[in-house]
Amino acid sequence: MADQLINQVMWPLIYILCIVLPLVIAVAMFVYWERKVIGWMHVRMGPNKVGPGGVLQAFADVVKLLIKEVILPTKANRFLYFLAPLIGLVPALAAWAVIPFSGKMVLSNANAGILYLLAMTSMGVYGIIIAGWASNSRYALLGAMRSAAQVISYELAMGLCLVCVMVLAGSLNLSEIVNAQAGGKGLFDWFWLPLLPVFVIYFVSGVAETNRLPFDMAEGESEIVAGFHVEYSGSAFALFFLAEYANMILVSFLSAIFFLGGWLSPLQGWISADAPGWISWLGAGGFIWLFIKAFVMSFFFLWFRATFPRYRYDQIMRLGWKVFIPIAIAWVFVAGLLKYYDLVSIGVGA
Amino acid sequence: MNPQTLQIICFYAFSLVTVAAALSVITLKNTVHAVLALVLTFFSAACLWMLLDAEFLALALVVVYVGAVMVLFLFVVMMLDIDLEKMHEGFVKFLPVGVIVAIVMLVEMLGLIGVWAMHARDLGADPAAVAGMSNTAWLGQALYTKFLLPFEVAALVLTVGLVAAVALTLRERRGARYESASRQVRVDPRDRVRIVKMDAVRPTPAAADEGTAGESKP
Numbered sequence: 153m154a155d156q157l158i159n160q161v162m163w164p165l166i167y168i169l170c171i172v173l174p175l176v177i178a179v180a181m182f183v184y185w186e187r188k189v190i191g192w193m194h195v196r197m198g199p200n201k202v203g204p205g206g207v208l209q210a211f212a213d214v215v216k217l218l219i220k221e222v223i224l225p226t227k228a229n230r231f232l233y234f235l236a237p238l239i240g241l242v243p244a245l246a247a248w249a250v251i252p253f254s255g256k257m258v259l260s261n262a263n264a265g266i267l268y269l270l271a272m273t274s275m276g277v278y279g280i281i282i283a284g285w286a287s288n289s290r291y292a293l294l295g296a297m298r299s300a301a302q303v304i305s306y307e308l309a310m311g312l313c314l315v316c317v318m319v320l321a322g323s324l325n326l327s328e329i330v331n332a333q334a335g336g337k338g339l340f341d342w343f344w345l346p347l348l349p350v351f352v353i354y355f356v357s358g359v360a361e362t363n364r365l366p367f368d369m370a371e372g373e374s375e376i377v378a379g380f381h382v383e384y385s386g387s388a389f390a391l392f393f394l395a396e397y398a399n400m401i402l403v404s405f406l407s408a409i410f411f412l413g414g415w416l417s418p419l420q421g422w423i424s425a426d427a428p429g430w431i432s433w434l435g436a437g438g439f440i441w442l443f444i445k446a447f448v449m450s451f452f453f454l455w456f457r458a459t460f461p462r463y464r465y466d467q468i469m470r471l472g473w474k475v476f477i478p479i480a481i482a483w484v485f486v487a488g489l490l491k492y493y494d495l496v497s498i499g500v501g502a
Numbered sequence: 503m504n505p506q507t508l509q510i511i512c513f514y515a516f517s518l519v520t521v522a523a524a525l526s527v528i529t530l531k532n533t534v535h536a537v538l539a540l541v542l543t544f545f546s547a548a549c550l551w552m553l554l555d556a557e558f559l560a561l562a563l564v565v566v567y568v569g570a571v572m573v574l575f576l577f578v579v580m581m582l583d584i585d586l587e588k589m590h591e592g593f594v595k596f597l598p599v600g601v602i603v604a605i606v607m608l609v610e611m612l613g614l615i616g617v618w619a620m621h622a623r624d625l626g627a628d629p630a631a632v633a634g635m636s637n638t639a640w641l642g643q644a645l646y647t648k649f650l651l652p653f654e655v656a657a658l659v660l661t662v663g664l665v666a667a668v669a670l671t672l673r674e675r676r677g678a679r680y681e682s683a684s685r686q687v688r689v690d691p692r693d694r695v696r697i698v699k700m701d702a703v704r705p706t707p708a709a710a711d712e713g714t715a716g717e718s719k720p
Contacts, residue, residue, distance in 0.1 A: 232534075232535075232538075262557075263557065263636035263637075263638060263639075264557050264558060264561055264636070264638050267557075267558065267561035267562070267565065267638070268561060270561075270565050270569070271561050271564040271565045271568070271569065274564075274565055274568070274569025274570065274573075275564070275568060275569060277569075277573055278541070278573070278576075281573065281576055281577070281580075282538070285534060285580050293580070296580075297577065297580075297581075300573055300574075300576075300577050301577075303573075304570055304573060304574065307569070307570070324638055466680075466681060467683070470683055
């Protein structure tokens with residue numbers, strides 16, 4: 153009994169903490185990095201007062217948020233108002249369960265990993281909708297409505313992009329998808345090359361799905377103040393913030409896994425395994441490669457934010473329904489032909 | 503604790519939540535709460551399917567119903583202005599009808615189970631486990647080989663439904679304003695703004711007094 157308790161309850165809990173705690177730290181550092189990068193792009197300094205180079209700014213902000221009062225608006229729905237941030241956060245954290253960090257480092261090697269991810273990401277929108285409705289505020293409700301319409305539209309495009317990946321890899325398991333991108337041609341064996349338009353669509357849809365600029369109509373500071381979280385303060389607001397940033401990092405990891413070969417090295421097959429020392433290490437895969445790729449992808453989020461003005465509502469809908477979805481549907485057929493005529497080499501994994 | 507006992511405990515826990523949530527869908531006074539209870543019903547039904555190793559069905563239920571259909575439903579219900587008291591008046595009035603429908607359904611279900619038991623139909627072992635692959639892979643292969651025709655017919659029926667829904671609700675409105683994206687892109691700045699080159703000359707005081715341009719006056 154005690155044995156089982158340790159094996160079936162305690163170890164999974166420790167593994168979960170091993171993912172969630174670094175994720176929360178990563179979110180804090182990502183917020184700092186975002187403010188720094190956008191500062192540089194605006195030719196200013198960014199945060200530089202708290203800690204060396206301002207690196208503790210994010211933690212100072214967290215402490216500030218935690219000790220602020222959480223205000224309940226009049227006539228707001230008390231139960232749903234406090235439930236909404238949690239409903240938003242739980243799927244954002246739960247989705248990390250199926251992410252393979254390297255060949256062996258994965259919490260749950262589920263067979264239907266992609267379906268699980270789709271299920272989790274599609275549930276995140278409930279937090280936003282419920283927050284918008286329960287706040288008893290017009291701006292919040294408008295933000296929630298916009299967000300619901302946007303997330304549903306872009307989810308379709310994202311799903312179709314994943315269909316292309318599934319067709320090529322022949323599996324719904326994330327580890328097998330990464331292994332299918334192994335081969336002797338280095339980074340040209342990854343799926344970004346045969347699925348280039350789909351890669352672009354997937355990442356842009358991911359930006360839209362996480363309500364980031366230039367798709368942040370749900371917040372839209374200049375039109376509806378702050379959208380769905382306008383009434384939230386203190387730690388409740390911090391939870392929304394955490395969920396949004398955890399989702400951004402998740403989309404970066406997923407793009408790296410689906411299209412950029414996950415933990416595989418970009419030099420795979422070009423460097424023989426018996427080369428001396430660190431040179432052979434460059435050719436071998438490892439979680440460090442996944443982190444580098446995800447870091448680059450997450451940098452695009454910040455770059456987009458500093459570069460593009462916000463889309464109008466009708467422009468977002470048009471881009472999703474009339475541009476992305478048709479291209480993604482067409483590429484499903486292209487991927488099918490590529491697979492049928494064996495034009496893409498599919499690795500079997502190490 | 504062996505896995506089977508745990509499975510049974512999970513089954514009863516999930517079914518309890520499912521039934522309780524389904525009951526609260528029809529008894530809760532607030533419509534938004536009722537919709538959220540329906541979401542919970544779907545979710546715990548998906549958990550039940552997951553217990554049966556039907557992972558594809560369970561996740562598809564969450565993706566399609568919880569993730570898309572119910573979001574739109576919630577969207578609509580939030581916009582409705584419903585008089586809750588009036589809605590609740592009908593509850594007692596229509597209760598007998600509801601009870602009769604429920605009893606008929608129960609009898610039908612019991613009959614079905616009875617017929618099933620009489621024929622002693624054995625479902626056999628899980629075909630996916632027999633074939634040695636995951637439930638999702640087996641389902642995919644069965645759908646696209648053995649059941650291809652019914653699958654395609656179902657897809658066709660759904661497409662017809664989609665087209666019909668669009669055809670029923672699409673109507674041309676007069677005077678509706680919209681932006682044509684291709685027209686916006688094709689706009690030439692020269693059609694909108696005229697740039698006039700002028701020499702930087704200082705007009706003589708006499709000419710300024712006569713003033714061809716009256717708006718320069720303060």
